[in-house]
Amino acid sequence: MEVTVVGAGLVGCLLTCYLARRGHEVTLYERRPDPREAGAERGRSINLAISERGLDALRRLGLEERVLSAALPMSGRMMHAQDGELTFQPYSADGRRSINSISRGDLNRLLLDEAAAQPGVTVRFGHRLTSMDEQTGRLEFDTPSGSVVEKASVVLGADGAFSAVRARLRNLPGVDYSQEYLDYGYKELTIPPGSGLSQGALHIWPRGSSMMIALPNPDGSFTCTLFWPLADFGIHDISGHFASVYPDAFALMPDLSADYAANPVGRLVTVRCSPWHVAGAGLVAGLVGDAAHAIVPFYGQGANCGFEDCVELDRCLDATGDDFGAALALFESRRKVNADTIASLALDNFVEMRDKVASRMFLAQKRVEHALERVLPGRYVSRYELVSFSTVPYAEVERRIAHQRRLVAAGALTLAAGAAVALRLLRRR
Amino acid sequence: MEVTVVGAGLVGCLLTCYLARRGHEVTLYERRPDPREAGAERGRSINLAISERGLDALRRLGLEERVLSAALPMSGRMMHAQDGELTFQPYSADGRRSINSISRGDLNRLLLDEAAAQPGVTVRFGHRLTSMDEQTGRLEFDTPSGSVVEKASVVLGADGAFSAVRARLRNLPGVDYSQEYLDYGYKELTIPPGSGLSQGALHIWPRGSSMMIALPNPDGSFTCTLFWPLADFGIHDISGHFASVYPDAFALMPDLSADYAANPVGRLVTVRCSPWHVAGAGLVAGLVGDAAHAIVPFYGQGANCGFEDCVELDRCLDATGDDFGAALALFESRRKVNADTIASLALDNFVEMRDKVASRMFLAQKRVEHALERVLPGRYVSRYELVSFSTVPYAEVERRIAHQRRLVAAGALTLAAGAAVALRLLRRR
Numbered sequence: 022m023e024v025t026v027v028g029a030g031l032v033g034c035l036l037t038c039y040l041a042r043r044g045h046e047v048t049l050y051e052r053r054p055d056p057r058e059a060g061a062e063r064g065r066s067i068n069l070a071i072s073e074r075g076l077d078a079l080r081r082l083g084l085e086e087r088v089l090s091a092a093l094p095m096s097g098r099m100m101h102a103q104d105g106e107l108t109f110q111p112y113s114a115d116g117r118r119s120i121n122s123i124s125r126g127d128l129n130r131l132l133l134d135e136a137a138a139q140p141g142v143t144v145r146f147g148h149r150l151t152s153m154d155e156q157t158g159r160l161e162f163d164t165p166s167g168s169v170v171e172k173a174s175v176v177l178g179a180d181g182a183f184s185a186v187r188a189r190l191r192n193l194p195g196v197d198y199s200q201e202y203l204d205y206g207y208k209e210l211t212i213p214p215g216s217g218l219s220q221g222a223l224h225i226w227p228r229g230s231s232m233m234i235a236l237p238n239p240d241g242s243f244t245c246t247l248f249w250p251l252a253d254f255g256i257h258d259i260s261g262h263f264a265s266v267y268p269d270a271f272a273l274m275p276d277l278s279a280d281y282a283a284n285p286v287g288r289l290v291t292v293r294c295s296p297w298h299v300a301g302a303g304l305v306a307g308l309v310g311d312a313a314h315a316i317v318p319f320y321g322q323g324a325n326c327g328f329e330d331c332v333e334l335d336r337c338l339d340a341t342g343d344d345f346g347a348a349l350a351l352f353e354s355r356r357k358v359n360a361d362t363i364a365s366l367a368l369d370n371f372v373e374m375r376d377k378v379a380s381r382m383f384l385a386q387k388r389v390e391h392a393l394e395r396v397l398p399g400r401y402v403s404r405y406e407l408v409s410f411s412t413v414p415y416a417e418v419e420r421r422i423a424h425q426r427r428l429v430a431a432g433a434l435t436l437a438a439g440a441a442v443a444l445r446l447l448r449r450r
Numbered sequence: 451m452e453v454t455v456v457g458a459g460l461v462g463c464l465l466t467c468y469l470a471r472r473g474h475e476v477t478l479y480e481r482r483p484d485p486r487e488a489g490a491e492r493g494r495s496i497n498l499a500i501s502e503r504g505l506d507a508l509r510r511l512g513l514e515e516r517v518l519s520a521a522l523p524m525s526g527r528m529m530h531a532q533d534g535e536l537t538f539q540p541y542s543a544d545g546r547r548s549i550n551s552i553s554r555g556d557l558n559r560l561l562l563d564e565a566a567a568q569p570g571v572t573v574r575f576g577h578r579l580t581s582m583d584e585q586t587g588r589l590e591f592d593t594p595s596g597s598v599v600e601k602a603s604v605v606l607g608a609d610g611a612f613s614a615v616r617a618r619l620r621n622l623p624g625v626d627y628s629q630e631y632l633d634y635g636y637k638e639l640t641i642p643p644g645s646g647l648s649q650g651a652l653h654i655w656p657r658g659s660s661m662m663i664a665l666p667n668p669d670g671s672f673t674c675t676l677f678w679p680l681a682d683f684g685i686h687d688i689s690g691h692f693a694s695v696y697p698d699a700f701a702l703m704p705d706l707s708a709d710y711a712a713n714p715v716g717r718l719v720t721v722r723c724s725p726w727h728v729a730g731a732g733l734v735a736g737l738v739g740d741a742a743h744a745i746v747p748f749y750g751q752g753a754n755c756g757f758e759d760c761v762e763l764d765r766c767l768d769a770t771g772d773d774f775g776a777a778l779a780l781f782e783s784r785r786k787v788n789a790d791t792i793a794s795l796a797l798d799n800f801v802e803m804r805d806k807v808a809s810r811m812f813l814a815q816k817r818v819e820h821a822l823e824r825v826l827p828g829r830y831v832s833r834y835e836l837v838s839f840s841t842v843p844y845a846e847v848e849r850r851i852a853h854q855r856r857l858v859a860a861g862a863l864t865l866a867a868g869a870a871v872a873l874r875l876l877r878r879r
Contacts, residue, residue, distance in 0.1 A: 191629075194717045195680075199628035200620075251624075288623045 022343060025050065025160065025173040027150050028180030031125070032310030032327035034132035036179055038082050039335045041139035043343065048171075049136060050162065052149035052180075057130050068236035068244045069128060070095065070120040070223065070321040072409040078328035081335075084135060091127050093237045094119035099222035105269045109222065110387055114394035114403070118410050120321060122223070122236040124244070128324075150185040155301025175345045176306040179327075182290055184312035190299055197295045203317060203371070206251045206286040214241030216273040225374060226267050232375035233267055245270070248375065254286050289317045291364050295357065298349035307349035309334060314360035319370040320408060322363050329412070330356060362415040366408065393429065401425055451772065454479065454589065454602040456579050457609030460554070461739030461756035463561035465608055467511050468764045470568035472772065477600075478565060479591065481578035481609075486559050497665035497673045498557060499524065499549040499652065499750040501838040507757035513564060520556050522666045523548035528651035534698045538651065539816055543823035543832070547839045549750060551652070551665040553673070557753075579614040584730025604774045605735040608756075611719055613741035619728055626724045632746060632800075635680045635715040643670030645702040654803060655696050661804035662696060674699070677804065683715050718746045720793050724786065727778035736778035738763060743789035748799040749837060751792050758841070759785060791844040795837065822858065830854055 022045050026033050029051035037047045053059070071079075071092060079085045096119045097111040112118060137144050148162040148169065153176060160176065162169045178186025191198045212235055218224060224235040224243070230250060235243040256262055259281045263271040271277065292315035298307035307313075310327030334352050341347040373383075393401040402411075402425075407418040451474050455462050458480035466476045482488070500508075500521060508514045525548045526540040541547060566573050577591040577598065582605060589605065591598045607615025620627045641664055647653060649666040659679060664672040685691055688710045692700040700706065721744035727736035739756030763781045770776040802812075822830040831840075831854075836847040 195631045197628075197630050199626075199630075201626050201628075202624045 022046070022175065022345075023048070023173070024175045024177065024345075025171070026177045026179055027186050028052075028178065028184070028312070029129075029133060029136070029144060029146070030179065030181055030310075031129055031132060031324050032331065033179035034129065034136040035078060035082075035328055036177060036309060036331045036334070037136040037142055038084075038132070038139060039331050040177075041136070041142050042082065043335070043338060044141075045343075046141040047136075047139075047143070049142065049144045050148040050150065051144065051146050052163075052185075053146065055133075055144075055146045056126065057133065068238070068246075069123050069125055069324050070236065071123055071128075072120040072321065072325055074322070074412055075325040075328040076121075077412050078332045081332065082135075084132075087131060088123065088128065089121060091131065091239070092121035092123040093220055093239060094121055095221060095223045095237070097222055099219060099224045101224060101226045101267075101269055103228070103266065103268070108384065110384065111391070113406055113410060114391040118406070119221075120223070120409055122238070124238060125324075150180070153186060153189045153306065154303060155189075155299050155306060156303050158301075158303030172303075174304050176304055178306065178308045178312045179310050180312050182292055182311045182315035184308065186306055187292075187294055187308055187312050190294065190297075190306070190308070193299060197293075199293045201291045203289040204250055204252075205248050205371075206254055206288055208247045208249070208254065208281065208286055209284050210245040210247055210274065210280045211276060212243040212245055212270065212273045213275065216241075216243065218243060218273070226270060227375050228266055229376050231266075233270065234374075235270070245274075248371075251286070290315055291317060291368065293361070293364070297353045297357070298346075300346045300349075305346040305349060307345070307352070314364060316360075316364045316367045317371060318367070319374055320363065320367040322367060322408065326360065326363050326415075359415040362419055363408075366404075366415070366419075401429070451475070451604065451774075452477070452602070453604045453606065453774075454600070455606045455608055456615050457481075457607065457613070457741070458558075458562055458565070458573060458575070459608065459610055459739075460558055460561060460753050461760065462608035463558065463565040464507060464511075464757055465606060465738060465760045465763070466565040466571055467513075467561070467568060468760050469606075470565070470571050471511065472764070472767060473570075474772075475570040476565075476568075476572070478571065478573045479577040479579065480573065480575050481592075481614075482575065484562075484573075484575045485555065486562065497667070497675075498552050498554055498753050499665065500552055500557075501549040501750065501754055503751070503841055504754040504757040505550075506841050507761045510761065511564075513561075516560060517552065517557065518550060520560065520668070521550035521552040522649055522668060523550055524650060524652045524666070526651055528648060528653045530653060530655045530696075530698055532657070532695065532697070537813065539813065540820070542835055542839060543820040547835070548650075549652070549838055551667070553667060554753075579609070582615060582618045582735065583732060584618075584728050584735060585732050587730075587732030601732075603733050605733055607735065607737045607741045608739050609741050611721055611740045611744035613737065615735055616721075616723055616737055616741050619723065619725075619735070619737070622728060626722075628722045630720045632718040633679055633681075634677050634800075635683060635717055637676045637678070637683065637710065637715055638713050639674040639676055639703065639709045640705060641672040641674055641699065641702045642704065645670075645672065647672060647702070655699060656804050657695055658805050660695075662699065663803075664699070674703075677800075680715070719744055720746060720797065722790070722793070726782045726786070727775075729775045729778075734775040734778060736774070736781070743793060745789075745793045745796045746800060747796070748803055749792065749796040751796060751837065755789065755792050755844075788844040791848055792837075795833075795844070795848075830858070 024040050024045045024047050026037050026047055026049045029049050033049060037049050040047050071088065076085050079088050096116060097109050100108040100110065112120065136142055147165050150160060151163050152161040158172050158174055160171045160173050162171065176186060178184050180186055190196050212218065218235065220237040226233040231248060233245055233247045235245040237243055260278055263277060294308065294313060297313045298305065309330045311323065316323055333356050334348065337348040337351040341351060390403050394403060404418060404422045407413050407421060408415065453469055453474045453476050455466050455476055455478045458478050462478060466478050469476050500517065505514050508517050525545060526538050529537045529539065541549065565571055576594050579589060580592050581590040587601050587603055589600045589602050591600065605615060607613050609615055619625050641647065653664040655662040660677060662674055662676045664674040666672055689707055692706060723737065723742060726742045727734065738759045740752065745752055762785050763777065766777040766780040769780060819832050823832060833847060833851045836842050836850060
């Protein structure tokens, strides 16, 4: 079957691989030029942390090893206090599980190579979707050489947080939609090679109202992301600010002022849309990845969730005999609740990362949690581990966490009751 | 100053009158043809109930009498039970205050005449805004004779729930936006003249999961609106349904089947947007009325709220010396909370209208409420009266209602405590 995929980013490329494996003829449209020729867009990325959900999706296509060979494992968070003190917090109870730092550009090029190499796949760069009519099946693209009209019967929008496919959906009667921005922005900065920072951790400088993170690159550099209230980015003396708020990082950032001046401030948006698909007389269209459910980056799940979408949609195509209309409806019925859940968790985690990770109470809680995990292996698993090191659906993670908390509370009550009985017996003697 | 108003509906026309009175030169663009020549759009209106907020806005321009002469006062709700029993519920404690039924088309033509007659006002029909660039001040319109480009420095979007001005705002970074549809739709139906129904009431057929309302027209007919879950509109035997669910109305609707087949199903949407305005290098733009805050019709406040917007924006222009950028910011800071409040009240009132008004408990509550109003004149006023018969800001209405409830609860407690003391004294004897 002929399938049109809009957007050759991470999810669009992986989805194309999945569809090609099913024998579909895929035309993949991308509004930007070929990143393998044009060079990476610089200065506005947030490094990715690929974890189990993303790896699982890659593994099913035999791509896991190639991706991991370009990535660096991070087994925990390294907190940088303002006085320079370092505290390492492992991500898993046994300290052995890792999330994997990889540059968005490297991963995108790898997946694009893979998609383009599949039989039946055509990739068209420089094609920006400007209109889609589900009644006639007509698509219109803006290209460097003018407007181009195509026909399609199946359109999958993997075109990101500002999706053009979703823009059409959003104007249909009955489509609920919301976009909510944080009052925070982000800016990419760099720590060049030779800093001496551990490559095996995700570094965090939590400062309450702001925070910086740094993820390792294979060349020894770190890609830093500064999260800050939008109003504060206008600061004049960025060096002075870093010298006082991030002193240990400041010493490692010789290009701070130039990077700061050159790189744009990115915005952080959460997008919700319902339904994700439309079936017209001319075509069926559906959304996957950020196009369906853009989330903020604070749980490191944006790409992982988008990759997992591809696995789920593939399952739904299995279940419906590649009837895309039925598959997209099934996909939404299974996947929406999970997308909503991770969207909320990602927003909540911002508070945890910028603020709580620095508190002694939070560190103590994490230690108690990891102790429970060791005492009750497989029966008590932290939310972070279920999100990052399993493929348990996000909504199911939340149910398990609620259940575990009830169990622990009941256990504590039992202990307390037991202690009260013991005390009474002792008094009687 | 030259001001561009987009949308010659109710709010756009009234706003133009207000701006012309301030001495501004207004160009008013409307995507439809002139309704005074083209005839009214039929079969998709919900009759309006103009109440104090709308009347106040009209009164300030000397338009109240003209509008009221085309309207019919309704002093309460007439409930039609399934067995045909009628119950009248006055809107005010003294039974003397009314809301006013008027056709949207009549009111629009009246206000359009008024706007077009103002010095400095130009009206351009058949102009659909297709793009707006706040950096260059460039506007583009689609017209029957092709595309037209204009320059503007102030643009006010009064172009309704599906506003083109808002569509541009919504794509700017940092603009929060949501649209939420009800699972209910509506359809216009008609009761022809000579039905014998009272013209002095708003008629309601509350049926739990559905409801119908009817508002009187000067020719003796009633414009009915059927609200129903979307899925149910596909019914085959509409006559059979009406005969069993709305038997008394069914007897008065000879054209039911034809009306039902001819008229479209309308959708009910709540739109929230923030900010409502943008200041670019080329122009400042702002939203008013449904363009800023589309609400569902169940409190009869959509047009009233939009008219009140015009009064508030006029005050903000007073306060800022007609600096539109500053006035729009001030307008939003004062008005947003009120728009959010009436949006919620309108959603809540749907449940009340379709369900609760039929219950004996609800009727008893209303009688207690009106009794309190008579006992505590001016100190206890029902929410409905504060919304419909005052210009107390919507958010302030909610504060007063919460305060009154606390007072009544405290009074009840005092009474109970007094009774307990009395009882104890009696027992001692």
